[in-house]
Amino acid sequence: MNRLIKTILLLSICFHFAQGQEERPIFTQDQLLWYIENYHPIAQQGKLLIQQGESSVRAAxxxxxxxxxxxxxxxxxxxxxxxxxxxxxxxxxxWYGxxxxxxxxxxxxxxxxxxxxxxxxxxxxxxxxxxxxxGLFIDKRRAALQKANVFASSTVAEQKALMNELYFDAIKQYWKWVQAYNEYRVYEESVSLAVTRFEAVKNSHLLGDKPAIDTLEAKIQVQNRELGRNEYQLAYQNATLELSNYLWFENNTPLEITDELRPPLFDEIELSNTTSFDTLQAYVNAVPNAHPDMQIYQFKLSSLEIERKLKAEKIKPKLNxxxxxxxxxxxxxxxxxxxxxxxxxxxxxxxxxxLREQRGNLQLAKYKIENTAFGQRQKQLEIENKVLSYFNEHVALRKQVDIYRDAVSNYSSLLEGERIKFNIGESSLFLVNSRESSLIEARLKAIALVSKYNISSAGIDYASGRLYK
Known part of the structure; x- marks a missing residue:
């Protein structure tokens, strides 16, 4: 299937269209996750896990x-x-022996x-x-069926953990793609402004209003920004390719994101609400039972406990x-x-x-349970700290986003004032370029912070095991 057909397939399912600045359809995060859940090979592997669990129960x-x-x-x-x-x-x-x-x-x-x-x-x-x-209370046959039921339940948790990881990797790449696109647009606009100013300064020089050195400075500014635009364009192209790795369609057909689709513009991005501390506490409290990794540990302990009971049964005499x-x-x-x-x-x-063999095997079974319980407690602590870490980053980034959005507005006002002064001859081209460079840096910083904020927002759900529902 060629690139055009793959793009048409992708466009046929996109349903959200941008309003205002561009008419190209926006490729949203929700659409990305929809493709992943329904067609990504790893998602299909997760479904196979559940089928394996069901087959193991049937066999037992x-x-x-x-x-x-x-x-x-x-x-x-x-x-x-x-x-x-x-x-x-x-x-x-x-069942009763x-x-x-x-x-x-x-x-x-x-x-x-x-x-x-x-x-x-x-x-x-x-x-x-x-x-x-x-064999009165448990035997190999009953133990096999009990362990198969535990395994079937654990495959659901394993699939959830697999998808939770896949979703977060995809979301991180999505916001890198959004960031790269908006950074590229900033430099594209800056090149356009620099070219317009260069032409104006050159015309003013020809009329005798500006010295020749101003045209040289304006030309150098154009060249520097063209270099920056090329770098960000390359970053955007590579980010697009990276994001395309997560896009698949029917019959294991890979899809590609082309110029027919675009990420949301900076002004179109709606920030999610900041997670409250009460919500965070509820997530942390639910980790032992709700997080798929903790559920996997619980199922592993359940399976080991069945094995321990079977070993303990071997201590009894055979009486048939x-x-x-x-x-x-x-x-x-x-x-x-x-x-x-x-x-x-x-x-x-x-x-x-x-009974040396039987007692030895029983003790080994107990050691396995203790070892797994130690790992479970360590894993729980790591998960809880990761949730708190993403929450701290989430709160801090929201404050930084608000600060830099306000800073961009202030830099814009400062630049506009400097342009007015330049046009009436009370400022220099150097100061205008300096103000403009400061605005560009502020816009780039704001874009990066918004991207990080959205990643941290998803990170809280990811760390608490709630990203894939």
Whole structure:
């Protein structure tokens, strides 16, 4: 897809148009984030994370699926059937550690082991297996499902953390793009003013009103500002390319920002309200539960706690009880001989004498939990301090923005007065250029501060984990 088509795709979705100074559509921050959420490859990876979590739960639930089984073993030698053993049935595991089982045995043969002998019509059985010791409260199957559920929940937090980071990187680049564009416009206007003044001074010199040295000074001023304009133009072009990295469309199609779109002008930028201290405090208080990084730690601790319970269960002795009722089928009635006198049962018991492996594994599981808890507390402190840092920067920058906006107005008035004095011969070209340079510097500073202010405003939401909702 060529550049023109990609630009048309981008323009077709833009809906906000500038009013006043330029008719080109403004590319807004909200539009940028819309593209990222719907088409950016990292955003698609985040969605895959959630799907992986759902698949892990589905796989773990498979441990509780009913299972059909069948075993057949036969030996034939010298025209004799030594034995033919068939065992088939159905196992149904449950969440509570019980396993129900039903099946059918059909065995025959000259040399069949006596314990395998069954009636000629076969033997039906049905019963239950239960763990009364190790595995009564948790086993590998239940632990796997619990951990899968925790993992599925953690993938949502991981996706949120991923998008929170991506959004903030994109917002920072967006405001660098806005800053570069407005800085370039300042120098573009300054070049236009310098060229106009140079022509006026040159004409005045030809009429004998200005000395030749003034034309030279005016020409040098034009050249210096043209150099500055070229530098800012290059910065704007590179910032545009950097921002284009975040723009994608359907079928993994990269988009490009061309001259058909523009950032908002300085006077069009609306500053967000300053975050109040009460709001900040609410954000900080919510960090332990609301921040995706903290949620990931909580899910990690939950998974480790499941592992610890499983290790603790290994300390218990194995005590498994099996019971099956037996019935000889007669015709279609396989429950013909159901009786409390026809049964098969067994018990299994085992316990390591020293339990060194089990106790060692349990202690290791506890150490992992403690280590993760230490990391969680450190991460919480870092997040809270980062939120406070962005808040302090946010408040300070708002004050600086107000000061410099007022300063730009004052520099403009000072320059206008100096121009009037110059036109009536009471000032010099040097002073006019000096006043104009001061105004340019103030405007550039104000633009940079507005960009930093908007980044710091997003930074509070980013640090508190609220940027991606």
């Amino acid at each position: 639930r498979g441990g509780f699926d009913p299972k059909l089984f069948a075993n057949f073993d036969q030996k034939q030698f010298e025209d004799k059937e030594y034995y033919s053993i068939l065992n088939s049935g159905l196992k149904i595991p449950t 019980l396993e129900f089982k039903t099946g059918f045995d059909q065995n025959s043969g000259v040399y069949l082991n006596p314990e395998n002998k069954v009636p000629n019509g076969g033997l039906w059985y049905g019963g239950v297996s239960v763990s009364l010791g190790q 009880l099996n019971y099956n009722f037996l019935s000889e089928p007669v015709g279609d009635n396989f429950l013909n001989n159901v009786s409390n006198q026809n049964y098969k049962w067994g018990i299994e018991f085992s316990l390591p004498i020293f």
